Amino acid sequence: MIVDAHAHLLPKDYPADAPECFPSMEPIEGSKDRLLVFGQMRFPAKEVFFEAERRIEAMDAAGVDAEVLTPMPPLLRYDLDVADGLALARHVNEFTAGVVAHDPQRMHGLGMVPMQDPDAATAELKAVKDLGLRGVEIASNILGSSIGDEKFLPFFEEVERLGLSVFVHAMPSPNDRLPMSAMGTYVVGIEGVYAAASMILGGTAAKCPDLRISFSHAAGGLAMMLPRANYFWGGSWNEEPKNPERAVMPDDGPSPLEYARRFYYDSLVFDRRTLRYLIDLFGADRLLVGSDFPAMPREDPAARTLKSMDLPADQLDDIGWRNAYRWLGLEAPVPTA
Secondary structure, eight states, X not given: OOEEEXXXXXXXXXXXXXXXXXXXXXXXXXXSOEEEEETTXXXXXXXXXXXXXXXXXXXXXXXXXXXXXXXOGGGOOTTSOHHHHHHHXXXXXHXXXXXXXXXXXXXXXXXXXXXXXXXXXXXXXXXXXXXXXOEEEEESEETTEETTSXXXXXXXXXXXXXXXXXXXXXXXXXXXXXXXXXXXXXXXXXXXXXXHHHHHHTSHHHHOTTOEEEEXXXXXXXXXXXXXXXXXXXXXXXXXXXXXXXXXXXXXXXXXXXXXXXXXXXOOOSOHHHHHHHXXXXXXXXXXXXXXXXXXXXXXXXXXXXXXXXXXXXXXXXXXXXXXXXXXXXXXXXXXX
């Protein structure tokens, strides 16, 4: 089985009386596709973004058994007025719930909330759950603030209390220092590190031990940073026993690596060598299949690289599908032969 835990959707339309700040989906002559117009953005959206039947067909063609659907990241517009941001989130969430209802065994939806107002975002979580959505997608930073900032702690505590899941999608920060050409490449790696590290350093990981949170693209460069963080914490190399005399920042609590192993990571890293390192560092029980489909084409067939690595069957099953259900808090189905 394969569960694609990083796939996106877009609403087909928006209300005629929607605020001017809302996106629009304009018809494309001679096509069933739509043009997403959102501020300066012009994005041709294939029909598979918004038609449930086309998604099922695409999954069948790629060998995907189920998808976790999240809003296309440009919809996470935290610069909107709170009331407009909430209205947009509710429209997207209701649309997502409708798509998922087409085949709830094969599609699992995550919603969005107006993180620019942590109180409003927290209050909206119950409505997300009541729609049957499994959790929420948030950006890796909120108008430049790290998600591990203490002002977001009540939000994550409520997510944990409600048994919802979180998907953190890397997004540019307002103070990015790299050119626009790096937005889809290097910025993804940098933002992933900031987001996941802030959850550890800000104390959220310690205060929300049962939080089910996943980071896009394996949280970027986090895996390369953690051994150094562990050395500063415990003064030893290779996760050997602590050496307090060498520790730069001694701490009696769990190590940075122990905290990081509470998180999930989608394994969309484009190279089997990186995948092997992630499995070795985090464990096969922490990784998920992801594709960014349909914003990016899937491997053909899906998870081709993962399947080529001669992993033990239990590790392949964990990454391929079991971990996705654990992250979502769902009982995994019994695979058919």
